[in-house]
Amino acid sequence: MITLPYLVAGWLFLVGCYGLVTSRNLVHTVACLTVAQSATYVLLLAVGFRAGATAPVFADVPVGTRVVDPVVQALSLTDIVVSATVTAVLLALTVQIYKRHGTVNPDELRALQD
Amino acid sequence: MTRRSRLVLFVIVAPVFAALFFLAAQGLPSxxxxxxxxxxxxxxxxxxxxxxxxxxxSVNFDQRAIDTLGEEFILFGSVIGTIVLLRPAPEERETGLRSAGRVLPTTRLAGYLLLPVSVLVGLYVIAHGQLSPGGGFQGGVVLATGWHLLYVAGRYTALRRAASPTVLEIAESVGAAAYAAIGLAGLVIGGAFLVNFLPTGRLNDLLSGGTVPLLNGAVGVAVAAAIVLLLSGFLEQEVVLRQTEEPLAGSSISTEEPLAGSSMVADDAEQR
Known part of the structure; x- marks a missing residue:
C-alpha cells in the first residue's frame, strides 16, 4: 500500500495555503493559489497511475498495451486551463488594485474592509 | 482579518485538514x-x-465533450473579465508606444527564426490532437506564445497591427461558437448534443476520431486568440497606457486612496 504521492498532493495544498495566509504581496498570493491548485494535478495524476504502464496514446504502441488512466489526465487538462484563466483574472484585478490604492499588500488595503 | 489572525486560523485548521487527508489517502486504491x-x-x-x-x-472532445464545452466558456468568460478589468480607466490615456529600448540583434534574429517554427509546431499540435499528445488547448497556447516572439524581437507595433483586438475577439467568439455549433450539429444529425456524428475512420489515420479533430480546431482558434488577447491586455498596461497627472473629477472610487495611489503610480512612471 503506497500512499506517498497522495500525501505529497496534500502537502502541496497546505504549503500553498500557508503562502496565501502569510502573503504580503497580491502577486505572491496569486502564485500561492497556483501552488495550492497544482496539488490537484498531482493528486489526479497519482490516482491515475498504473505501475509499469505507458501514456494513453496508441500512436506508436499496439492496442492492448497497459496504459495509465486517461480520464484523470483529461481532468488535469481542464484543471490547468481553469487555473491559467483564474490566474489571468486575478492578476488583472491586482493591476487595478495597484492603480487605485498604490499598494499590493493585502494588509494595507483598508478601503476593502471599511 | 489581520495577518496574525489568519495565521492562527491556519495553524488550527491545517493539522485538521492534514489528519483528515491522511486518513482519506489510506482509503484510496494503492x-x-x-x-x-x-x-x-x-x-x-x-x-x-x-x-x-x-x-x-477522445475523453476530452468525445466521451466528455460537454465538459470541455464548459471549460471553453470558462476561458471565454475569464478573457472577457480580464479585458473589462484592464480597460483604460477614465484618467488614463493611450500614449504613443514607448520606444522598445535596445533589442540585441541576436534576440531579434532568434525571434524571427523561431516565429515560423513555433507557429508550425502550434498548428501541428492542434491538427494531430487525435493522434499524439496535444490538441486544441496545447496547440493554441503554442501558437499564441510563438506570436509573442514578435514582442521579444522588439516589434510590438507589428504585433498590434497584425492582430487587432477586434479581429482576435471575433476569432475567439467564432472558435467558441464553432464548438457549440458542432455540438448542435450532433443534436440534429445524431440525436444528442455533441454526439460524434462523423465517420470515425481508421485508428492512427490523420482523419480519424470523427468530430474530435474539428472540435480541436475550434478550441485551437479560440485558445490562441484568447491567450493573445490576455497577454496583449497585460502588455498594454505596460507599454501603451499612461496615467495622466490629474485624475478626472468623479472618476475615483473613494476619496483619498485613489489620489494617493495615482500619484504614486505617476511617480513610479517618472522614475522609469
Whole structure:
C-alpha cells in the first residue's frame, strides 16, 4: 500500500495555503493559489497511475498495451486551463488594485474592509 | 482579518485538514494499482469504436465533450473579465508606444527564426490532437506564445497591427461558437448534443476520431486568440497606457486612496 504521492498532493495544498495566509504581496498570493491548485494535478495524476504502464496514446504502441488512466489526465487538462484563466483574472484585478490604492499588500488595503 | 489572525486560523485548521487527508489517502486504491474501471472503459471505447489514438483527446472532445464545452466558456468568460478589468480607466490615456529600448540583434534574429517554427509546431499540435499528445488547448497556447516572439524581437507595433483586438475577439467568439455549433450539429444529425456524428475512420489515420479533430480546431482558434488577447491586455498596461497627472473629477472610487495611489503610480512612471 503506497500512499506517498497522495500525501505529497496534500502537502502541496497546505504549503500553498500557508503562502496565501502569510502573503504580503497580491502577486505572491496569486502564485500561492497556483501552488495550492497544482496539488490537484498531482493528486489526479497519482490516482491515475498504473505501475509499469505507458501514456494513453496508441500512436506508436499496439492496442492492448497497459496504459495509465486517461480520464484523470483529461481532468488535469481542464484543471490547468481553469487555473491559467483564474490566474489571468486575478492578476488583472491586482493591476487595478495597484492603480487605485498604490499598494499590493493585502494588509494595507483598508478601503476593502471599511 | 489581520495577518496574525489568519495565521492562527491556519495553524488550527491545517493539522485538521492534514489528519483528515491522511486518513482519506489510506482509503484510496494503492498508488500504481490496476484498479482503473473508468480508464479501462475509456481506452476500450477510444481505441475501438471511436478510433482515436490519443485517448485523452477522445475523453476530452468525445466521451466528455460537454465538459470541455464548459471549460471553453470558462476561458471565454475569464478573457472577457480580464479585458473589462484592464480597460483604460477614465484618467488614463493611450500614449504613443514607448520606444522598445535596445533589442540585441541576436534576440531579434532568434525571434524571427523561431516565429515560423513555433507557429508550425502550434498548428501541428492542434491538427494531430487525435493522434499524439496535444490538441486544441496545447496547440493554441503554442501558437499564441510563438506570436509573442514578435514582442521579444522588439516589434510590438507589428504585433498590434497584425492582430487587432477586434479581429482576435471575433476569432475567439467564432472558435467558441464553432464548438457549440458542432455540438448542435450532433443534436440534429445524431440525436444528442455533441454526439460524434462523423465517420470515425481508421485508428492512427490523420482523419480519424470523427468530430474530435474539428472540435480541436475550434478550441485551437479560440485558445490562441484568447491567450493573445490576455497577454496583449497585460502588455498594454505596460507599454501603451499612461496615467495622466490629474485624475478626472468623479472618476475615483473613494476619496483619498485613489489620489494617493495615482500619484504614486505617476511617480513610479517618472522614475522609469
Amino acid at each position: 498508488f500504481g494499482s490496476e484498479f482503473h474501471p473508468y480508464g479501462d472503459r475509456a481506452v476500450e471505447m477510444a481505441t475501438g469504436q471511436r478510433a482515436t489514438a490519443n485517448v485523452v483527446s
